[in-house]
Amino acid sequence: MIGYGLGSGGDDKQTLKIAASPTPHAEILEYVEKNLAEKEGLKLDVRKFNDYVVPNTATESGEVDANFFQHKPYLDDFNEKKDTHIVPVVNVEVEPLGLYSKKIKSLKGLTSGKTVAVPNDSTNEGRALHLLADHDVIELKSGAGPEATLGDITDTKGLKFKELEAASVPRAFDDVDAAVINGNYAVDTGLNPSKDALAAEKVKGNPYANFLAVKDGNQDDPRIKKLARLLNSDEVERFIEDKYKGGIAPLFGAVRG
Numbered sequence: 001m002i003g004y005g006l007g008s009g010g011d012d013k014q015t016l017k018i019a020a021s022p023t024p025h026a027e028i029l030e031y032v033e034k035n036l037a038e039k040e041g042l043k044l045d046v047r048k049f050n051d052y053v054v055p056n057t058a059t060e061s062g063e064v065d066a067n068f069f070q071h072k073p074y075l076d077d078f079n080e081k082k083d084t085h086i087v088p089v090v091n092v093e094v095e096p097l098g099l100y101s102k103k104i105k106s107l108k109g110l111t112s113g114k115t116v117a118v119p120n121d122s123t124n125e126g127r128a129l130h131l132l133a134d135h136d137v138i139e140l141k142s143g144a145g146p147e148a149t150l151g152d153i154t155d156t157k158g159l160k161f162k163e164l165e166a167a168s169v170p171r172a173f174d175d176v177d178a179a180v181i182n183g184n185y186a187v188d189t190g191l192n193p194s195k196d197a198l199a200a201e202k203v204k205g206n207p208y209a210n211f212l213a214v215k216d217g218n219q220d221d222p223r224i225k226k227l228a229r230l231l232n233s234d235e236v237e238r239f240i241e242d243k244y245k246g247g248i249a250p251l252f253g254a255v256r257g
Contacts, residue, residue: 015043016223019055019067022048023184024093024240024248025210028231029068031239036230042223050167052121053078059215060084066224068092068231071208072257073123073146085216088255090228091209093240095183095248097124097131098197103177107198110137112158114177119166122147127201127208128180129153135199146207187247194246209251 020026026048033044047064049055055067056078066089070078075086104110116137118128126148133140139155140148150161164172166182170189173179183193193200201208212228214221230236232252240250 014041014223015045016066016227017045017047017064018227019047019049019058019064019069021055021069021184022050023188024095024244025068025184027243028092028236028240032227032230032236036233036235037227040226040230042226042230044227052166056082056084056086056213059086059213062215065218065221066212066214066227068212069210070213071123071210072255073127073208074121075213077123077147086213087216087219088211088213089219089224090232091211091251091253091255092231092236093248094203094206094209094251095187096193096197096201096203096206097127097180097182097208098186098191098193098200099131099135099137099178099180100173100186100191100197101178102173104198107135107137110157110159110178110198113160114158115160115162117162117164117169117172117176117179119169119180119182120163121166122149124166124182125149125163131180131199131201137199183248187244192245192247203249203251206251207257209255211255 018029020029026046029044029046037044055069058064059067079086119125126146129148132138138153138157140152141154144152162176169179169181170185212231214224237250
């Protein structure tokens, strides 16, 4: 048995065991479980994780049937590095990345000598750096892709950077001048990218939608198809909009790329 969160129970054939981050993924799944699943003859066993590794390794091993926590650039990088075979099923929501600060009130306050915390995993660090570049906080070299690193910055404009695990960035918020925080962790901290961020990603066309995922070969499991349909329902759209008020936004449909 792998790690924490993988308890017993939910082993009948109609029950789907799903690994998910607590916010918003598990909350969305729990809404489906309480309000929509029963009428479809579906049972969900939602298992919560605070890391970005075990949900995929547990899906690969079959200890869970699916997971809901990640976006396509992260999954592609994970599959390549870990030789796993996880595939997306359907997009559900997007968590806009935002730049936040308790010490400055606008981007103009990010002057030389200030320190900015960024996530240190390969996809989210690149995402953070592109957010900063898109708002002229830094300059990236031409052609820097989604996995850009600090080495791709051509002009830091005097800023210093602190690389931290994504989940740790909010805890360092008081110790830096600004921080780029993933949307789910921002919501956990009481921040909303649509209201509180100095700069935030757009929702429309965002390539970082989070999706339901399974091990390749399980896409046609009737239970997975039912869950995918429920996760893209009008009821779930309203739930996300009402609960997260723009901090997390519904972004349904097929996964591209």
